[in-house]
Amino acid sequence: MSYECCEGVRGLKFSRGYFLKQGGVAMIGLSAMPAFLQRAAAATPMPNKKQLVVLFQRGAADGLNIVMPFGESNYYRMRPTIAIPQPKRGSADAAIDLDGFFGLHPSLAPLEPLFHKNQLAIVHAAGSPDSTRSHFDAQDFMESGTPGLKSTEDGWLNRALETIPEENASPFRAVAMGPNLPRTLQGAAPAIALPDLKQFKVMAQAPGTGAMVEGGFEAMYAQTVDKALQGTGSETFEAIDLLRKADPAKYQPENGAQYPTSRLGQSLQQIGQLLKADIGVEVLFVDCGGWDNHVNEGGVQGQLSNLLRDLGQGLAAFHQDLADRMQNIVFVTMSEFGRTARENGNRGTDHGHANCMFVMGGDVRGGQVYGKWPGLNDHQLNEGRDLALSTDFRSVLGEILTKHIGVADLKPVFPGFDNHPRKFPGLIRA
Amino acid sequence: MESSAAKADFTTKRFATAEPHAATESAPAVEPAATMKPATTMKSATTMKPAATMKPATTMKPATTMKSATTMKPAATMKSSTTMKSSATVAATLRESRLGCAKKQERKGCEKNHRKDLLHFSPSDSNYTESSYWDELRYWTLADKQNSILHPGRALVPASLRGETRVRCVEELFASPRVNLNKSPARSLPRVVLAAERRRGQEIAMRLQSFRAPGFGLRFPRFCFRLPWIAFQAKTHELVIPRGEIARGICFFFRFSRQTAKSFLAVILSVACLPLGVDFPLPVLAATPAAAAKEKKPKQDPALKGLPITELSAEEAILHALNRLSYGPRPGDIERVKQMGLAKWIEQQLNPNSIDDKAVEARLQDYPTLRMSTAKLMEEYPQPKPHEIKAEKQAQARAQQEQRRSDAAADSEKSSEKEMQGSQAQGSSPEAQNATAAGESAARSAADDPNTPAPMKEPEPAPENTAKGARRRDAIDGGDPNNIPRAVADDSRRPARIVAELAMAKVTRAIYSERQLQQVMDDFWFNHFNVFAGKGEDRYYLTSYERDVIQPRVLAKFRDLVTATAKSPAMLFYLDNFLSADPRAAQRQAMQRAMRQQARYGPFGRRWPTRPPVNPQQGAKKNERGLNENYGRELMELHTLGVDGGYTQKDVTEVARSLTGWTIEKPRVYADFKFDERLHDPDPKIVLGKKIHAGGMKDGEQVIDLLVHHPSTARFISTKLARRFVSDNPPPALVNRMAETFQSSDGDIRAVLKTMIWSPEFWSREAYRAKIKTPFELVVSAARALGTDVDTPLPLVQWVGRIGEPLYQCQPPTGFLDKAETWVNTGALLNRLNFSLALAGNKMRGARSDVASLLGVDSSADPKAALHRAVQVFLGGQAAPATVETLEKQLDNPQILQTKLDDPRAQVNLGVIAGLVLGAPEFQRR
Structure with a gap:
């Protein structure tokens, strides 16, 4: 399996870490590691290392207009002004037919080929079973992975990493794009928040002192007797070295991929960059906001459409940029809850329940919309107002963690949830 | 078969240690309903032979405890006579008397099968009915009624017992034939209970290993040292201990215990203390004998007089106190405290109202929201309307584009001349970089925004429009410190400004207030009772919450x-x-x-029965x-x-x-x-x-x-306080002592703190620099150490967020965790270093520090001399020699010498040196 493949790499990494720590004392004053050694260690590709990217759509995205059940007549009845018209050949202002029942929002057109190439799967009527309609609580529950339990201190993704402890793990094993570590990645396993790759370095404030200051800190932390700080210190400087080598300033996307210029697009580009730098990244988290469309949500055009265009282009560019590497990557999206099935008086939608999730990657059995469809007739709605839930988000994430990342035991990741492999939606190739 | 003697001993000990809890629990709040419970126990108790020999006495609680602990005739309290006696006390005494009796018999050996006697019911007894079984169970739980969960299906052992003790207790309970109810009518229940209890017990044992109390081999000395404590308690409860009882107890003790020299000393001490007892400050009494003895060593520095400090030098002790009880020393603080006497300084800090704090009040005038009522805040800082947000956003998008363009230019420039040193442009290059993020961090706060990690508007106020994708970073949760978002600018009328002012005021108080301990405790309690500013209306409520709820009570009950x-x-x-x-x-x-x-x-009146709600959604919501x-x-x-x-x-x-x-x-x-x-x-x-x-x-x-009033609370709060002030895993003995004070003083926080500070553990070598500074502590202590004049604290607030502790933005109700692991990680460490450089290098907006005059070195000075001064000033001279040596070598770097020739920039060098020292591992700890 993939883990055996990595052994050699780990050995090498170990020797480098060992050198860093042991050699550090002797090398005080030199202040810099020999460049050839860094290159040797860092440039070694990590074949078949599986990676996971999680995208959180904050604000509750409207799953019923992202992947719409155009086969449901009630859909059009409940959303007179914002529904997406049924697919029509040659029309760019209608749903994109996926399987004769579900359609994709026209702004997500860049994702259509991925779906048909079986690289993209959709899980509908998925989400958190907790009935809260508070953004705060629902995001909290989804990120902690324990719906209904507020006192959980760490996030599901961090706990997942904890179940696969890795000696000499890369400092970039878990990365969140943004200034703060999101709840999803908080916990005992080390994780870093990167607001911007270019800023991840020691910023000497006086001209001409850069090398001296960085060297000073590095040496100070290398020889301190303070074990906790010494470990973190050497990791930090290792990370700075790694990133400097990857040279984020000069990065150009490959294969003609064009990321949108939005914050999401730029984050996705940086994620691609990190993954390609082969610096031991395993899980990445990125979020994007703006989905809370209570007023003037819009149909084919409008606020939601703009957000989706950004998302669609971003994901497609990511797929194009990463190309062959997508074999080892799974990209999953989630949002705290869906929105009401009926549009409200302001041509928007209010807080609802179930939603849709996108799962993209080489390991994905794409080209399908997964999940039991609960229906949109009045009596089928959750609390008489929103799409009912048929797939727990934890079984989607559980399957990805088990089959893709290789988490053996899901119990600590999603405590109290029966996540038997039999109940997986089956969207990842074994 | 295990020795039943051991068992009886074990149980006695157990209850003896649980005793002080019961004592404070004898609050008048006890329900009359509880009084019937002793009756049932009484019934069972009377079946025991020794009960007949009990003689009525007039003692109250403390004396009894003393006696049962010394295995004296225990029955004394069968008849309650003092006014203070509550049902709980009765229960406790009953229990003690029973156990004591059992033990006494066992000693005398008058009954061979004393275990049987302990079990006055045997399952085979025809009189043993289900109700006797419940009586039995009650006996175990009632004893400590308030601490236990009476419902028999759940826990049979007082909740105050934890960890392994609890497991053992449960096992003992179920191993004893008494509750072997296989033949009893209630057969099925105990098994289930046993399994559940055992599981729970083991779980707790595993989780609380660090709390495991040390084995009390020396029970007697320990008990003796409790005597003055009892006296104190008696005083606070306005009880009178008959002298005769005490004397008898002590005599008995002398005759029957195997005294050691230590216990002898203890008794003498105790007796001496008794008449004075209450006049002693409590903490002194609480200190262990070792400390008490050592304290008398003549060696101690006069500045440390009155404190149990043995392992630290005077400088270390003062630095330690300043680091723990305040936000770190300012220039000259150590000398000031030394002159004043450490104990006096601590006393002052414990009574914040005695300290004049006008200066900081003046600084806080800059933040008008601090003095507004919630109603006023809601009126003056309303939630912006959707169209306003939209218009603002468009303006921002334009600004953003421009910035990005200029940024791209700056970037290309930089990449072409990346390592160019010494040019004028370089000085500002980090800021140019920051501008990149600044552009992106288009400014609207999370509090306004449903799309940041913490949006929520609970009951859905005015619906919000949000346009395309650009996510706004919260103004104060770690966004770019060199960019002040509009929503929190001085003239902003956005709700985000309220939270920003709160955070700025917090930083200002922490840096400048003379009432440092009060500020530390404010932070502690706010974090303990955490409320997240990002949740809906809470951004309006927080000002009043901190000002009216937390601050006035940080040292109260x-x-x-x-x-x-x-x-x-x-x-x-x-x-x-x-x-x-x-x-x-x-x-x-x-x-x-x-x-x-x-x-x-009338019965056919209009609208009756009520019409169904028109809108089913509304109906659902209402229900x-x-x-x-x-x-x-x-x-x-x-x-x-x-x-x-x-x-x-x-x-x-x-x-x-x-x-x-x-x-x-x-x-x-x-x-x-x-x-x-x-x-x-x-x-x-x-x-x-x-x-x-x-x-x-x-x-x-x-x-x-x-x-x-629950003993678990005393323990929990004491542990948390000790973790904040002493170490991540505080010594159990210290926590026990604090918990005792907590209970005896009815949860007086100041008294608990006193017990802690007057404990040798607080001043131990292990505790010295044992804590990693939280981001807030780091930022504030650095500003204090540099004597920084902070004009606009917002950049500092933003740095605190960047290093990982966004103020007022802790989402889960747990608050931030007070352990090193929370704060030590790669990204955070890098930010700590960058913060030190920015602050000491005077590259932070609105914060000025005069490093040169602080170090007393002028620009032409030798960098190494400056370094030594910086270590002396910022680290109290307490840096590892290796750290200094390392830095000295770095200073040989030709880059430094070169700039040194340039006189005008010598100031910058000092900033770099100060930044290096503030970024040193030693400064990350307190």
Whole structure:
């Protein structure tokens, strides 16, 4: 399996870490590691290392207009002004037919080929079973992975990493794009928040002192007797070295991929960059906001459409940029809850329940919309107002963690949830 | 078969140590209902032979304890006579008497099968009915009734016992033939209970290994040192201990215990203390004998007089105190404290009102929201309308584009001349870089924004429009410190400004207030009773929450804090209690309404039966009101008992039921606490085995009373305080002592702190620099160390967020965790270093530090001399030699020497040196 493949790499990494720590004392004053050694260690590709990217759509995205059940007549009845018209050949202002029942929002057109190439799967009527309609609580529950339990201190993704402890793990094993570590990645396993790759370095404030200051800190932390700080210190400087080598300033996307210029697009580009730098990244988290469309949500055009265009282009560019590497990557999206099935008086939608999730990657059995469809007739709605839930988000994430990342035991990741492999939606190739 | 002697001894010991809890529990709040319980025990007790020999006496609690602990004739308290005696005391004494009796017999050997005697019921006895079984169980639980969960299906062992002791206890209980009820009518139950208890016990044992009390081999000396404590307690409870009792107890002790020299000394000391007892400051009494003895060593520096400091030098001790009880030393602080005397300084800090704090008050004038009422805040800083947001966004998008363009230019410039040193342009290059992020961090705060990690507008106010994708970074949660978002700018009228002012005021107070301990405690309690500013209206409530709820009570009684937070709109909103209602309330109200209408219009009156709601969505929403357990759970788990405090899910529900009706009046206008009788569940509840049925708002108050007086609470709070002030894993002995003070002083926080500070563990070598500074502590202590003049604290606030502790933005109710692991990680460490460089290098907006005059070195000085001065000034001279050596080598770097030739920039060099020292591992700890 993939883990055996990595052994050699780990050995090498170990020797480098060992050198860093042991050699550090002797090398005080030199202040810099020999460049050839860094290159040797860092440039070694990590074949078949599986990676996971999680995208959180904050604000509750409207799953019923992202992947719409155009086969449901009630859909059009409940959303007179914002529904997406049924697919029509040659029309760019209608749903994109996926399987004769579900359609994709026209702004997500860049994702259509991925779906048909079986690289993209959709899980509908998925989400958190907790009935809260508070953004705060629902995001909290989804990120902690324990719906209904507020006192959980760490996030599901961090706990997942904890179940696969890795000696000499890369400092970039878990990365969140943004200034703060999101709840999803908080916990005992080390994780870093990167607001911007270019800023991840020691910023000497006086001209001409850069090398001296960085060297000073590095040496100070290398020889301190303070074990906790010494470990973190050497990791930090290792990370700075790694990133400097990857040279984020000069990065150009490959294969003609064009990321949108939005914050999401730029984050996705940086994620691609990190993954390609082969610096031991395993899980990445990125979020994007703006989905809370209570007023003037819009149909084919409008606020939601703009957000989706950004998302669609971003994901497609990511797929194009990463190309062959997508074999080892799974990209999953989630949002705290869906929105009401009926549009409200302001041509928007209010807080609802179930939603849709996108799962993209080489390991994905794409080209399908997964999940039991609960229906949109009045009596089928959750609390008489929103799409009912048929797939727990934890079984989607559980399957990805088990089959893709290789988490053996899901119990600590999603405590109290029966996540038997039999109940997986089956969207990842074994 | 195990020796039953050991067992009896074990149980006695167990209860002996549990005793002080029972003592304080003898509060008048005990229900009359409880008094019937002793009757049942009494019944069983009388079946024991020794009971007949008991003689009535007039002692009260402390004396009895003394006696039972010394295995004297224990029955003395069978007849309660003192006024203070409550049912709990009776229960406790009964228990003690029984155990004592058993032990006595065992000693005398007058009964061979004493175990049988302990078990006055045997399952085969025909008299043994199911009700006797329950009596048996009650015996085990009742004894410590308030501490245990009486319901027999759950826990049979007092909740105050934890960890392995608990497991052993449970096992003992079930191993004894007495409860081997295989033949009894209630056969099936105990097995289930056993399995559950054992599992639970082991779980607790595993989780609480660090709390395991040390083996008390020396029980007698320990007991003796409790004597003065008892005297103190007696005084506080206004009891009179008959001298005769004490004398007899001591004589007995002398005759029968195997004295050691130590215990002898202890007794002498105790006797000496008794008459004076109460005049002694408590902490001195609480200190262990070793410390007491060492304290008398003549060596001690006069500045440390009166404190149990043995391992640290005077400088170290003062630095330690300044680091723990304040936010670190300012230039000259160490000398000042030395001159004043450390004990005096601590006393002052413990009585903050005695300290003049005008200077900081003047600085706080800059933040008008601090003095506004919630109503005023809501009026003056309204939620922006959707179209306003849109217009602002468009303007921002334009600005952003421009910035990006200029940024791209700057980038290309930089990449071409990347390592160019010494040019004028370079000086500002980091800022140019920051501008990149600045552009992106288009400024609107999370508080306004449903799309940041913490959006939420609970009951959905004005719907918000949000346009395309650009996510705004919160102004104060770690965005770019060199860019001030518009929403929090000085003239902003956005709600985000309120939270920003709170955060700025917090930093200002921490840096400049003379009442440092008060500020530290403010931070501690706010974090303990955490409320997240990003949750809906809480951004309006927080100002009043901190000003009116937390700050006035940081050194008061714990009960006041819990009650005040429970009634604060901020907490009620944050943990949803304002929504919590008796699920039957709606029904009840409908019925009442119907009855009213019927009375008014007759049985066929209009609109009756009521029409179904027009909008089914609305109908659904209205009916959503029901019991919300959120606050009930966190009140026990996070605020009082602690997660292993011995409560069950049922207790959570019952507490929540007791607190129904505690809600907010006009949450969008002025938000006051309101008790709404209509939402309250009027039925009786049982919390931790105690019946709550005071009615109305008193239900909730009674629950709070029960919780704050629970021994688990004393332990939990003491542990948390010790973790904050001493070390991540505080010594159990210290925690025990603090918990005892907590109980005996009725949760007086100041008294608990005193016990802690006057303990040798506080001043031990292990505790010295044992704590990693939190980001807030780091930022504030650096500003203090540099003597920085902070004009605009916002960049500092942003740095605190960047390093990982966004102020007022901690989402989960747990607050930030106070352990090193929380704060030490790669990204955070890099930010710590960059912060030190920026602050010392005077590259931070609105913060100026004069490093040169602080170090007393002028620009032409040798960098190494400056370095040594910096180590002396910032680290109190307490740096590892290797650190200094390393830095010295770095200073040989030709880059430094080169710039040194340039006189005008010598100042910058000093900034770099100061930055390096502030970034040193030694400065990351306190």
